[in-house]
Amino acid sequence: MKGKLILIPNTLGDDALTNIVSQHTISIVQPIYHFVVESSKAARAVLKQYQLTHTQQELVLFELDKHEENKKELYTFLKQHLTTYNVGVISDAGVPAVADPGNEAVAIAHNLRVQVVPLVGPSSILLTLMASGFNGQNFAFNGYLSIDKSKRTAQFKGFERLITTQQQTQLFIETPYRNNQLIKELCEVFPPLYKLCIAANITLANEYIKTLTIADWRTQQPDLHKQPCMFALYV
CATH class of the missing domain: 3.40.1010.10 (Tetrapyrrole methylase, N-terminal domain)
Structure with missing residues (x-):
């Protein structure tokens, strides 16, 4: 058989x-x-x-x-x-x-x-999307961001275009030791009314999931150094 x-x-x-x-x-x-x-x-x-x-x-x-x-x-x-x-x-x-x-x-x-x-099990991509409040009918997972600054800038511009023209939620990850640096960069690059969901340690006892505008994140950036995170952007 x-x-x-x-x-x-x-x-x-x-x-x-x-x-x-x-x-x-x-x-x-x-x-x-x-x-x-x-x-x-x-x-x-x-x-x-x-x-x-x-x-x-x-x-x-x-x-x-x-x-x-x-x-x-x-x-x-x-x-x-x-x-x-x-x-x-x-x-x-x-x-x-x-x-x-x-x-x-x-x-x-x-x-x-x-x-x-x-078999049914946890997906950090879907769990982040579920908890973000963002568009769950049109979304993309982009994997790891480029470590090359110019390429990463191009990725961010692409995210912004897809969010505004197609209402497509953009999800991505970063090497955990660069989380804090990425959060700071997102706050600098994206417009204040854009929304960012940060989901860390999903399903664990110290789970952290929060969606705020970029303007709000600028005033309260969390310390998520070396913690597994998923990021989602929308407007």
Whole structure:
């Protein structure tokens, strides 16, 4: 019997898995032996919380990387194991295949005519959008901003154009140690009536989510140094 590709949620931090996913999701994951993972260390940590029906030593993990040769090896791995077994896909945080290299495994599964099963879990992108009060029908996640100042300035101009002409919410992230610098820069670049949502430590005990105008942020910039953050802009 042909297996399925199971897209498995991870937590967004050090929260307990049982606070985030349902018992039904846990029961689907528990019998799986074969996994495509972003990193073995993070995958083993969350799989320990899933309380698998077998030992960690019995797991078969395929670790993703950005090299072209890895994609060929991934195809071979999935073609071999999906003929008989379910294969799980796990991101280092949140749901796989969204702003995550797990999409390569999903594309291959469809090519192999294998059923893809997404399990419900936390997405920092969607949770930020939900909590922002911004347009949830037209939005874009832009990933990491460029570290090159001129390119980043061009990105900001592009955001402003899309927000004003298409009413499109713009979401993006930054390397955590540059969060404070980015907040200061956003306050300098964007007009005072634009709105910025900052969502940090989503789903965790110290969760921080706030939407204010740029004018208001200029008077109360938070200290979010080295904390995982998602940013959203609108008007």
